[in-house]
Amino acid sequence: MTRRVLVVEDDLTIAGSVAARLRAEGFEVSVAHDGPGGVAAARDGRPDLVVLDVMLPGFDGLEVCRRIQADRPVPVLMLTARGDETDLLVGLAVGADDYLTKPFSIRELAARVHALLRRVEKAESARRIAVADLEIDLSERRVHRAGEEAHLTPTEFELLVHLARRPRAVQTRERLLGEVWGWPEGTGTRTVDSHVKALRRKLGGDLIRTVHGVGYALEVPR
Structure with a gap:
């Protein structure tokens, strides 16, 4: 350019x-x-x-x-x-x-x-996160996957950013609740599940991996 x-x-x-x-x-x-x-x-x-x-x-x-x-x-x-x-x-x-x-x-x-x-x-x-075909613009709060823009709620955006900062790293539901929502650990874990479900619906079911009994990780093709 x-x-x-x-x-x-x-x-x-x-x-x-x-x-x-x-x-x-x-x-x-x-x-x-x-x-x-x-x-x-x-x-x-x-x-x-x-x-x-x-x-x-x-x-x-x-x-x-x-x-x-x-x-x-x-x-x-x-x-x-x-x-x-x-x-x-x-x-x-x-x-x-x-x-x-x-x-x-x-x-x-x-x-x-x-x-x-x-x-x-x-x-x-430094104001952008790029993981494979996922692009997150932190300053404009926009998300694109494979060039297509996805419209996320503020909480969905914060959750995605949190996962994308440490791709492949498994993060527990309790930790996500504490760091994204600011809630005490151990309460409302179904809230995390519902937001992950929304992210998968908007960005593709292959983006976030479930680690059963533990939490979630942003999936990156090797």
Whole structure:
């Protein structure tokens, strides 16, 4: 998947150089030259990363950062000509993830962009659980199996996540009740059984294995 980068920079020479290098690195790049244009481009283009100058006409990069982060979280690499520590601190406070002080190396900027996206991808992967053909998105609370979305109740979702974090490991009904429902051990074990039955109905009967007299485990093909 091609990553999209938005460059918001009023200096046409710098903007052109940054855009050309990032395109050469394989990114899809759009450019804006003022504050309002940057906010509109971020809203409409939904970039994966924004390279953002602090000093912009219309309103400055700090306000641009504030507005685009209010719309949706997106990594921001801030550019500043002043090297003013206050600008940098404010930029980080309003949602910037990294910064470069002008003049900077285009090669270094490209390296920072790659590094920042790798960091974001790693954080995103931590919010997902993938076991065989089962995919669980923890941030959006969505579940897919073999590409088909399954609509789970909140408790069904929590139970599935709990089993998926330790695939093949058998977990007792009592432990599941305590950790998913927060109930005292030994009470209401039939509640677990009924929720497992619902998960099997929605995700397939082969997904969760019953260990008779003990509990359940998420089944993973070997």
